[in-house]
Amino acid sequence: MAGITGAGQSNLSYLDQLKGMQEKKLQDTQSKVTGQNELKQDDFLSLLTKQLAQQDPFKPVGNDQMIAQMASFATVDGINQMNEQFGSLNSAMTSSQALQASSLVGRDVLIPGATGVKKAEGGITGMVKLPQALDNMMVRIENEQGQLIKTFDLGAKPPGEHRLEWDGTDEDGKPLPEGRYQVKASGMVGGENREFEVSTYANVNSVLLGNGDGNVMLNLAGHNSPFKLAEVLEVGKA
Known part of the structure; x- marks a missing residue:
């Protein structure tokens, strides 16, 4: 995979270079357990800076291509942040449900x-x-x-x-x-x-947090398997 070697020698797009870096890092991790195995924000910015500094002055990167590359980076970064936020929200909701379900014991x-x-x-x-x-x-x-x-x-x-x-x-x-x-x-x-x-x-004996799938489970007296809180049709007297 070709890389950026000097002025006027960068014929690969910004995304192609990212792909090359990713493939090289994946190959390295096959023989090495530890170390970085994914591209970070600094990697994107570093490659973008090198591409601008070493581009062919007679054939500079067009504005449309540059905007497309930046938009791709922003999209990927935004999706990663959104996934992290959804994970945190799911954990918070599960904990809240478990706390509320604890009142069902007995x-x-x-x-x-x-x-x-x-x-x-x-x-x-x-x-x-x-x-x-x-x-x-x-x-x-x-x-x-x-x-x-x-x-x-x-x-x-x-x-x-x-x-x-x-x-x-x-x-x-x-x-x-x-x-x-x-x-x-x-x-x-x-x-x-x-x-x-x-x-x-x-009768509810205890409350479980499930198997990491976000489901709150209830251990019921006389039943061998727990039931999902979402399956409860009605709550009776204590």
Whole structure:
């Protein structure tokens, strides 16, 4: 790659010379771990100064070419600064979200999914979303093995979201052990039985900052995997 060797010998544009410098530095870093491996602002200014000082006086660099080179440099520099600012803004927003999410510890949040966690005492509370009115909505409770534990009906329901509450007992009214249970809701639509979307409440144990992707995660009681804060549908009582 040719370089600037003296007056009247610079036939390469400013950007071509930058490209040559970059390629040479990349080759050097293949055999050398430490050292500078990217062009800095001083490199651009140094090359620009040399190009002006050593240009052919009979064929000087045109104003249009000079303006284009300066504009290219300004654009690249501006993009780098913008990326740095976005990175700082993302870190600040993540920290702010984590601080706000810390107030959820000990509270119940509504999350998507029909799997609820029953404590030693009490049952499971959830929410069902109905796209249309039902004459009678049925609720089924199943254990982790898919075995039917209990069924009960909630009567006629209009379209919208409706609260579901299971007291934690079986068909005979006996309390069931703590664990994970499925809450399913269904009803007759057009002569066919149809299941509807169910969400359940879970208690927040702790807050995580995620894996460096900017997501704030919640550790929920009885759930093996954390949930994103953005997935929370509703915050319940403490």
